[in-house]
Amino acid sequence: MQVIATAGHVDHGKSALVRALTGMEPDRWAEERRRGLTIDLGFAWTKLPGGERVAFVDVPGHERFVPNMLAGVGPVPAVLFVVAADGGWMPQSAEHLAAIDAVGIRHGLLAVTRSDLADPGPATRQALDRFSRTSLGAVPAVAVSAVTGDGLPELRDALSRLVAALPVPDPAAPVRLWVDRAFSIRGSGTVVTGTLPAGTVTTGQELLLTPSLRPARIRGLESMNEPVASAGGVTRVAVNLRGVPAGFPARGMALVEAGRWTLTRLVDVRLSSRDPDMTLPPEMTLHIGSARTQARIRPLGGSPIARLALRDPLPLHVGDRVLLRDPGSAAMTILGATVLDVVPPALARRGAATAAGRELAAWPEPPSAADLLRRHGFLRAGALAAMGVAGGHRPVAGDWLADPDRWASLRGRLAEMVAAHARRDPLAIGMPPEAARAALGLPDRALVEALARDAQVRLEDGYLRPAGPPEAGDLVTGDPVAGDSVAGERAPSLPPRTAAAVKAVLADLEGAPFLAPDAGRLRELGLDARAIAAAARAGLLLRVTEQIVLAPDARAQAMRILAGLPQPFTTAEARQALGTTRRVAIPLLEYLDRAGVTQRLPDDRRRLRLAPWSTRARCGSARGSPRRTGRPGSRRSSARRDRCRPARRR
Numbered sequence: 001m002q003v004i005a006t007a008g009h010v011d012h013g014k015s016a017l018v019r020a021l022t023g024m025e026p027d028r029w030a031e032e033r034r035r036g037l038t039i040d041l042g043f044a045w046t047k048l049p050g051g052e053r054v055a056f057v058d059v060p061g062h063e064r065f066v067p068n069m070l071a072g073v074g075p076v077p078a079v080l081f082v083v084a085a086d087g088g089w090m091p092q093s094a095e096h097l098a099a100i101d102a103v104g105i106r107h108g109l110l111a112v113t114r115s116d117l118a119d120p121g122p123a124t125r126q127a128l129d130r131f132s133r134t135s136l137g138a139v140p141a142v143a144v145s146a147v148t149g150d151g152l153p154e155l156r157d158a159l160s161r162l163v164a165a166l167p168v169p170d171p172a173a174p175v176r177l178w179v180d181r182a183f184s185i186r187g188s189g190t191v192v193t194g195t196l197p198a199g200t201v202t203t204g205q206e207l208l209l210t211p212s213l214r215p216a217r218i219r220g221l222e223s224m225n226e227p228v229a230s231a232g233g234v235t236r237v238a239v240n241l242r243g244v245p246a247g248f249p250a251r252g253m254a255l256v257e258a259g260r261w262t263l264t265r266l267v268d269v270r271l272s273s274r275d276p277d278m279t280l281p282p283e284m285t286l287h288i289g290s291a292r293t294q295a296r297i298r299p300l301g302g303s304p305i306a307r308l309a310l311r312d313p314l315p316l317h318v319g320d321r322v323l324l325r326d327p328g329s330a331a332m333t334i335l336g337a338t339v340l341d342v343v344p345p346a347l348a349r350r351g352a353a354t355a356a357g358r359e360l361a362a363w364p365e366p367p368s369a370a371d372l373l374r375r376h377g378f379l380r381a382g383a384l385a386a387m388g389v390a391g392g393h394r395p396v397a398g399d400w401l402a403d404p405d406r407w408a409s410l411r412g413r414l415a416e417m418v419a420a421h422a423r424r425d426p427l428a429i430g431m432p433p434e435a436a437r438a439a440l441g442l443p444d445r446a447l448v449e450a451l452a453r454d455a456q457v458r459l460e461d462g463y464l465r466p467a468g469p470p471e472a473g474d475l476v477t478g479d480p481v482a483g484d485s486v487a488g489e490r491a492p493s494l495p496p497r498t499a500a501a502v503k504a505v506l507a508d509l510e511g512a513p514f515l516a517p518d519a520g521r522l523r524e525l526g527l528d529a530r531a532i533a534a535a536a537r538a539g540l541l542l543r544v545t546e547q548i549v550l551a552p553d554a555r556a557q558a559m560r561i562l563a564g565l566p567q568p569f570t571t572a573e574a575r576q577a578l579g580t581t582r583r584v585a586i587p588l589l590e591y592l593d594r595a596g597v598t599q600r601l602p603d604d605r606r607r608l609r610l611a612p613w614s615t616r617a618r619c620g621s622a623r624g625s626p627r628r629t630g631r632p633g634s635r636r637s638s639a640r641r642d643r644c645r646p647a648r649r650r
């Protein structure tokens with residue numbers, strides 16, 4: 001099915017022609033029939049010679065009802081333009097053609113009516129000449145008489161060919177059904193009608209009624225007075241809604257699919273067909289679909305780009321065509337515009353408007369995902385889809401899409417910022433990601449984390465620190481730190497004073513690795529809690545407590561020594577074996593307990609837990625323990641034996 005709207009000057013015979021074609025009465029109101037004047041939209045349908053069905057939206061021609069005409073023409077793909085042979089080209093002929101051109105309708109037919117009253121030649125030539133300079137271009141023309149019926153078969157054939165040539169809309173396209181009538185039926189409830197331009201509506205489907213976004217479930221559907229289970233565009237539909245009180249829906253509202261449209265009050269547009277000498281009024285009426293609202297217009301620079309602030313929010317897509325009309329002006333200005341951005345960024349900086357105008361003027365129609373990402377930097381995939389823009393790159397984090405150039409430059413800035421932060425305050429634990437997020441103007445913390453991964457910045461313990469080799473000369477020693485620590489390769493730089501102090505501590509520990517420097521020595525070296533924490537983070541010291549520091553390999557060394565003791569062992573035995581004092585031994589053993597290296601028993605003795613580097617610690621010592629062995633032959637002890645065997649074989 002297809003839907004075609006009429007167009008043309010008042011009294012030129014639009015309704016008479018629709019009546020002749022369909023046998024239906026398009027003038028629904030008694031007042032219209034009494035006055036012989038169409039006031040509001042009328043609806044009628046018929047079958048064409050080729051079997052296709054076509055519905056007509058019959059519009060009023062009188063200048064007072066142009067807003068009604070625009071509501072009818074808004075969602076249709078084609079027009080039946082009517083000019084009376086005895087009337088010729090008239091003011092509303094021109095205004096209707098301007099509207100058709102503004103919304104960008106490209107398909108149509110010219111019907112020269114009342115051709116029983118005058119020669120249709122001059123009117124045909126006038127009209128076709130004007131069409132040729134609009135979106136309609138060259139269209140077929142047919143001379144007809146609704147009174148005698150002359151030309152009607154030719155017109156039907158021409159309509160058949162027109163309908164066959166119309167593009168078939170995508171049945172999976174997002175649904176936006178502009179309401180052009182709303183009423184209630186006793187027993188059924190609320191009904192709205194409209195022209196569905198694309199997509200599919202189905203009984204049971206839940207849609208949202210804009211601008212309130214009130215959920216509305218489709219209880220029943222009719223197309224051309226017949227109940228249907230579903231309907232795909234282009235078609236006329238009557239939708240019986242559940243969940244919407246009678247009297248609530250009105251023309252200009254729309255039924256939309258959730259998440260597939262952007263409800264917006266602010267849009268950037270490219271004005272087309274603009275006379276360069278024309279000064280834009282500060283405010284115009286904006287029409288799209290069956291909706292209209294007031295729009296404040298702010299030209300962006302000297303370009304054809306403008307920012308529109310709407311009085312009422314509308315469900316829009318990038319690429320939508322809107323019509324702007326100035327009902328107050330003598331010339332009845334009508335402009336078309338293409339929506340370029342439905343969530344345009346604020347223009348705060350000086351010169352931002354001109355820059356935005358220049359950028360958007362270079363955009364293609366319709367703009368691509370890449371264009372929008374370049375402007376916004378970051379967009380959620382869902383937001384891009386709700387803008388009606390397909391494609392986009394792979395998300396960089398979660399469902400965030402990023403402009404590749406912006407991402408690359410932010411990556412550099414993050415690495416620089418984190419390095420600068422570490423240089424400014426080398427003892428600080430790192431840069432909080434939230435600070436980085438704010439400084440880089442990122443909309444989500446997940447983006448900082450993804451950027452850090454890409455930028456070779458480490459995110460550890462919730463802080464950002466530089467990764468990679470430190471700058472030469474900033475290390476404590478040129479050599480890697482002894483033992484199993486990897487700190488030597490990745491240590492961030494320490495201030496020279498701290499580095500020297502760490503070096504002195506390590507020298508102190510060389511002969512007696514468990515005789516940790518006392519508080520006095522640490523003070524003397526200037527190693528306060530912050531400096532110790534920084535050195536420990538860099539992997540240059542093992543921090544047992546705030547006040548007890550050892551060489552980074554002390555833990556591995558302690559494990560080896562304790563493994564040589566009979567298990568379990570007392571604190572005194574451990575202290576002696578480690579060659580240290582109770583001041584160090586007790587916190588060290590507690591540290592090893594916490595680290596899972598040792599286990600403290602109820603009698604205060606300890607034993608090593610299974611350790612991968614020692615067969616004895618894994619199996620022998622555990623087997624020696626009276627508490628852990630279990631009865632011989634029990635599942636537990638045999639499981640332990642199995643676990644030990646491969647270790648022995650190794």
Ligand SMILES: Nc1nc2c(ncn2[C@@H]2O[C@H](COP(=O)(O)OP(=O)(O)OP(=O)(O)O)[C@@H](O)[C@H]2O)c(=O)[nH]1
Binds near residue numbers: 010036037039144148
């Ligand atoms: N002789 C003759 N009269 C016609 C023809 N078509 C329409 N009329 C008459 O012209 C007058 C206006 O016709 P309508 O169909 O109401 O015109 P309209 O374009 O729908 O007018 P509006 O909806 O008010 O803009 C009516 O009196 C019709 O009977 C025709 O082909 N021949």
Ligand SMILES: [Mg+2]
Binds near residue numbers: 014015016037038059
């Ligand atoms: Mg009429």
